[in-house]
Amino acid sequence: MTTLVIGANGQIGKQFCELAQKAGTPIKAMIRSEEQAAWFKEHGIDTVVADLEGEFEHAFDGCDQVVFTAGSGPHTGPDKTLMIDLFGAIRTVDIAKQKGLSRYIMISAMRAENPMEAPEKLRPYMAAKFAADAHLRNSGMPYVILKPGRLTDETASQQFASSLDEAGDNQISRANVAHALLHAVQKPDLVNQEYLLLDGKRSIGEIIQ
Structure with missing residues (x-):
């Protein structure tokens, strides 16, 4: 089962791709340009060039599920928020459904609710x-x-919490999110579920069941 990683060149995306490659989990990294390809080639990760603000249907070919971890970033304006975080995400959902992919895994945010x-x-x-x-x-x-x-940019503790009361704080390292994402990707029967993720004291297997 090959997973298309949208946002592969981002901070969470890169860490997830590296973890997946080491775990032998097949992935295809979607990148915006050939200039971004060198790091992925060095790590033995397949890539496809496609842009969320352009045409990208071809990126889904040969993939069974999709991960969306793209983001416009904190230094861009509302135009990028609309085109990437909103419309880009919506388009990827529609294309994944049209192409018959088995599952869509979204990296969202705690306060999105x-x-x-x-x-x-x-x-x-x-x-x-x-x-x-x-x-x-x-x-x-x-x-x-x-x-x-x-x-945060802390190293991976691989220890999690699923509520503010449990965690005592509202933060989680990008490295921990990457580990949680790998766990979800490797559980194909996990569907129609949502999980709050924070740094804590439990294993990801206790959080995502």
């Missing part, structure tokens, strides 16, 4: 994630939605 609870500058991004998640839920496409808290 209620964008007005997010800091003001993050509300447009959270609103985009809210709408994209809703589209996925209502698409009829089998899905998993992972909702990490505030992202």
